[in-house]
Amino acid sequence: xxxxxxxxxxxIVKELAAQRRTGGAVMxxxxxxxxxVADEDQVAEAEAAAAAAAExxxxxxxxxxxRQVEAPAxxxxxxVLVGGRLGPGxxxxxxxxxxxxxxxxxxxxxxxxxxxxxxxxxxxxxxDHLDRDALGVIxxxxxxxxxxxxxxxxxxxxxxxxxxxxxxxLAWTRSTFWRSAxxxxxxxxxxxxxxxxxxLGGQLLGDPENPTAQLVAGxxxxxxxxxxxxxxxxxxxxxxxxxxxxxxLDQDEEVRLTDDRKGGAVISQPYRPDATVALPxxxxxxxxxxEMKRLDSDEPYREALEAAxxxxxxxxxxxVREHHWFDPMRPTAPPAPTVPADSRDxxxxxxxxxxDDDGGDDEPGAAE
Amino acid sequence: xxxxxRDPRDRRLPRVPExxxxxxxxxxxxxxxxxxxxxxxxxxxxxxxPTNFALLGFARRDWDDVDFAELSxxxxxxxxxxxxxxxVWERLSGSVRFIQGSFDDDAAFDELARTLGELEGSHxxxxxxxxxxxxxxxxxxxxxxxxxRTGMAESTAERWRRVVVEKPFGSDLPSSRELNGLVDxxxxxxxxxxxxxxxxKETVQNLLALRFANTLFEPVWNGAHVDSVQxxxxxxxxxxxxxxxxxxxxxxxxxxxNHLLQLLALTAMEEPVExxxxxxxxxxxxxxxxxxxxxxxxxxxxxxxxxQGWLAGQRAKGYRQEDGVAEDSRTETYAAVRLGVETRxxxxxxxxxxxxxxxxxxxxxxxxxxxxxxxxPFAPTDTEELGHNQLVxxxxxxxxxxxxxxxxxxxSVMEVRDVAMDFLYGEQFTEASPEAYERLLLDVLxxxxxxxxxxxxxxxxxxxxxxxxxxxxxxxxxxxxxxxxGPRAADEMLASEGxxxxxx
Numbered sequence: 105x106x107x108x109x110x111x112x113x114x115x116i117v118k119e120l121a122a123q124r125r126t127g128g129a130v131m132x133x134x135x136x137x138x139x140x141v142a143d144e145d146q147v148a149e150a151e152a153a154a155a156a157a158a159e160x161x162x163x164x165x166x167x168x169x170x171r172q173v174e175a176p177a178x179x180x181x182x183x184v185l186v187g188g189r190l191g192p193g194x195x196x197x198x199x200x201x202x203x204x205x206x207x208x209x210x211x212x213x214x215x216x217x218x219x220x221x222x223x224x225x226x227x228x229x230x231x232d233h234l235d236r237d238a239l240g241v242i243x244x245x246x247x248x249x250x251x252x253x254x255x256x257x258x259x260x261x262x263x264x265x266x267x268x269x270x271x272x273x274l275a276w277t278r279s280t281f282w283r284s285a286x287x288x289x290x291x292x293x294x295x296x297x298x299x300x301x302x303x304l305g306g307q308l309l310g311d312p313e314n315p316t317a318q319l320v321a322g323x324x325x326x327x328x329x330x331x332x333x334x335x336x337x338x339x340x341x342x343x344x345x346x347x348x349x350x351x352x353l354d355q356d357e358e359v360r361l362t363d364d365r366k367g368g369a370v371i372s373q374p375y376r377p378d379a380t381v382a383l384p385x386x387x388x389x390x391x392x393x394x395e396m397k398r399l400d401s402d403e404p405y406r407e408a409l410e411a412a413x414x415x416x417x418x419x420x421x422x423x424v425r426e427h428h429w430f431d432p433m434r435p436t437a438p439p440a441p442t443v444p445a446d447s448r449d450x451x452x453x454x455x456x457x458x459x460d461d462d463g464g465d466d467e468p469g470a471a472e
Numbered sequence: 473x474x475x476x477x478r479d480p481r482d483r484r485l486p487r488v489p490e491x492x493x494x495x496x497x498x499x500x501x502x503x504x505x506x507x508x509x510x511x512x513x514x515x516x517x518x519x520x521x522p523t524n525f526a527l528l529g530f531a532r533r534d535w536d537d538v539d540f541a542e543l544s545x546x547x548x549x550x551x552x553x554x555x556x557x558x559x560v561w562e563r564l565s566g567s568v569r570f571i572q573g574s575f576d577d578d579a580a581f582d583e584l585a586r587t588l589g590e591l592e593g594s595h596x597x598x599x600x601x602x603x604x605x606x607x608x609x610x611x612x613x614x615x616x617x618x619x620x621r622t623g624m625a626e627s628t629a630e631r632w633r634r635v636v637v638e639k640p641f642g643s644d645l646p647s648s649r650e651l652n653g654l655v656d657x658x659x660x661x662x663x664x665x666x667x668x669x670x671x672x673k674e675t676v677q678n679l680l681a682l683r684f685a686n687t688l689f690e691p692v693w694n695g696a697h698v699d700s701v702q703x704x705x706x707x708x709x710x711x712x713x714x715x716x717x718x719x720x721x722x723x724x725x726x727x728x729x730n731h732l733l734q735l736l737a738l739t740a741m742e743e744p745v746e747x748x749x750x751x752x753x754x755x756x757x758x759x760x761x762x763x764x765x766x767x768x769x770x771x772x773x774x775x776x777x778x779x780q781g782w783l784a785g786q787r788a789k790g791y792r793q794e795d796g797v798a799e800d801s802r803t804e805t806y807a808a809v810r811l812g813v814e815t816r817x818x819x820x821x822x823x824x825x826x827x828x829x830x831x832x833x834x835x836x837x838x839x840x841x842x843x844x845x846x847x848x849p850f851a852p853t854d855t856e857e858l859g860h861n862q863l864v865x866x867x868x869x870x871x872x873x874x875x876x877x878x879x880x881x882x883x884s885v886m887e888v889r890d891v892a893m894d895f896l897y898g899e900q901f902t903e904a905s906p907e908a909y910e911r912l913l914l915d916v917l918x919x920x921x922x923x924x925x926x927x928x929x930x931x932x933x934x935x936x937x938x939x940x941x942x943x944x945x946x947x948x949x950x951x952x953x954x955x956x957x958g959p960r961a962a963d964e965m966l967a968s969e970g971x972x973x974x975x976x
Binding site for chain 1 (some may be wrong): 474475476477478479481482483484485486488490491516517519522523524557559560563566593594595596598629630
């Protein structure tokens with residue numbers, strides 16, 4: 105491990121190469137690059153999760169921490185590790201100060217594993233527009249977490265409006281065990297009947313503010329072709345969000361899955377004794393691991409999101425995102441300025457003279 | 473669409489078997505404790521077992537359900553691959569039953585049938601059950617007859633009944649026919665799963681992906697480009713406590729007949745019409761039927777037996793000094809043979825197969841050695857260090873693929889030397905490497921027979937081994953020191969054709 109203070113991207117590339125040579129053949133190839141975007145106060149948590157996921161799917165791990173965008177001088181500190189604290193592969197933790205944070209891709213791009221997919225995980229409140237962050241635009245897969253937003257349901261809605269194929273949300277990942285239990289319950293009914301099952305309707309009791317509950321309800325609605333909504337339950341459900349799912353089937357039958365609050369769910373179905381299925385709580389690392397398993401776009405998520413939020417036309421969105429320049433220092437820029445800004449009040453860095461060139465896009469008119 | 477919640481695009485949801493029971497005969501054995509029980513736990517932990525699942529153990533030992541649950545818990549905990557979660561085991565242990573009895577005890581089997589019937593109602597297993605025969609083959613007839621008597625073996629439209637048998641599948645062609653006939657008389661052929669745990673390894677399945685998903689390898693995967701193929705399965709251990717079994721069996725029947733010939737079949741087979749059990753087995757069978765044994769047995773079928781020596785810094789006993797082995801034993805612990813595959817693709821390419829115990833390290837690999845370039849524009853001294861290009865599929869350990877080719881040595885003169893390019897499977901997709909038994913057990917419960925050889929393959933394999941055994945019956949194996957790569961005669965076998973064994 106080595107730490108580079110006030111470095112630049114080329115210094116990191118050199119250091120990685122040097123460590124690879126001295127460390128022996130630690131890693132002979134990587135299947136993907138995981139870019140983690142985190143705030144300073146959540147970086148430890150994100151690192152632990154990324155390291156756990158890297159154990160499962162070894163990757164090149166790039167952690168980007170942006171600090172103090174208002175700092176007068178841009179600066180890059182980097183920690184380079186090969187086969188250490190951050191899993192078996194190569195890892196770089198970068199702290200970017202000042203306006204460099206707005207151009208993080210300039211450091212990250214040369215560090216991506218050659219011709220391998222990129223997964224960007226935003227650990228923190230998800231951005232409103234993923235295309236305002238170049239780190240999201242360079243990725244094949246973008247992972248957000250609506251549960252970390254102040255308003256979960258609004259965040260989910262944002263995800264739908266901002267959707268592009270390749271987006272996923274950890275609220276969806278958290279639903280896998282529940283969905284699997286629901287699907288295999290219906291499998292059992294199909295197996296018993298020896299014929300198809302139709303779902304006529306249903307109910308999901310839980311926390312309407314929980315994005316996972318919303319997505320499961322959306323998924324059920326999309327798959328079954330009937331409207332299933334989240335009704336407030338009796339008990340608090342924690343991060344899981346789901347208390348009970350009841351599905352009304354044809355032939356006057358009904359199946360019911362209830363969280364038993366002991367890490368499992370009780371399945372009730374006709375002609376069968378109740379059974380419990382384990383729904384173990386998974387760590388953040390395991391969730392990220394699941395996201396890294398498949399890198400193609402996730403259509404079931406798209407349909408669930410569509411049904412949960414009522415936003416339509418997600419299937420027609422282009423998978424290619426284009427970067428839109430956005431300056432958080434001036435988030436309240438007028439939506440449609442009539443007069444382009446001139447050099448007099450262009451950029452505070454321009455005034456301090458650090459030579460930070462934001463490029464031709466750096467004008468308020470391009471903010472949206 | 474029978475289940476609206478199932479969506480082929482939804483690949484997060486795992487394939488989960490229907491409600492069922494797993495019945496293990498010989499649950500107190502080593503295999504059950506070290507492999508089966510942990511595999512069951514790992515499956516449960518990964519959410520791959522159906523919600524209605526029961527595990528029944530059958531053995532002679534005088535136990536009740538509590539003892540059995542405790543033993544299973546310990547075994548699973550000790551050998552499980554995935555992290556231990558008490559709540560997962562608790563849920564599983566609620567449906568664990570033990571049935572005590574010997575295999576000729578009618579009452580015990582009636583009890584088993586009754587328990588299965590009970591579980592059908594109380595645990596909702598729907599009558600589906602897989603029987604795992606983790607017992608010596610000599611016990612098969614009596615157990616199978618008991619199952620037939622109690623009607624446990626019948627698959628009907630409402631339920632499936634499957635049986636899992638472990639190798640060895642017989643000891644020669646007639647005995648394997650007899651065994652297959654016996655199993656098939658009780659279970660229908662589609663319900664018989666013969667476990668060859670090598671086929672559950674990720675790399676073996678990856679061999680099919682490597683060959684049939686890429687354009688890079690298939691054009692050179694034939695006799696026009698391949699000079700020879702070496703398939704090696706080496707073990708550093710001796711025979712352990714299995715003297716009685718091993719004295720009767722030997723390396724050829726123990727390993728060559730099943731693992732090595734299956735690896736050969738996967739290496740040499742043509743592209744299956746589709747990636748399904750039936751099509752893959754059809755192609756494998758074609759290869760096994762095309763395998764030819766050498767005419768010059770003396771030179772091309774070599775047996776060895778280890779003598780005392782040093783291995784990995786420790787003194788190792790010779791085979792004849794092992795407990796339970798006759799002092800003049802002629803059982804082989806090493807076998808090497810040159811086979812041919814008589815098809816257009818492989819005619820003239822030798823397939824060298826070898827296996828042995830007490831070899832320097834534990835390794836299994838398939839190595840394709842390519843022909844030399846017909847013309848080299850370099851001076852002869854420049855390429856002295858250049859060998860054959862090789863493609864090596866490492867099955868275990870360090871599952872992966874190595875490509876060996878020539879490269880210039882840095883410096884002012886032209887000198888070409890072999891370098892190796894490594895793809896380490898565990899590195900890029902560690903998670904995707906579940907224990908072989910886990911995968912195979914899941915496949916049995918799902919009814920997916922892709923990775924299980926069918927009886928015609930077993931019989932075709934014996935047809936290859938029988939003439940070798942016949943020749944060997946009158947010979948004495950060559951001695952080799954423990955810790956050596958086999959007897960000198962095996963080296964001479966390749967040297968006589970201008971080749972050499974690869975050191976794995």
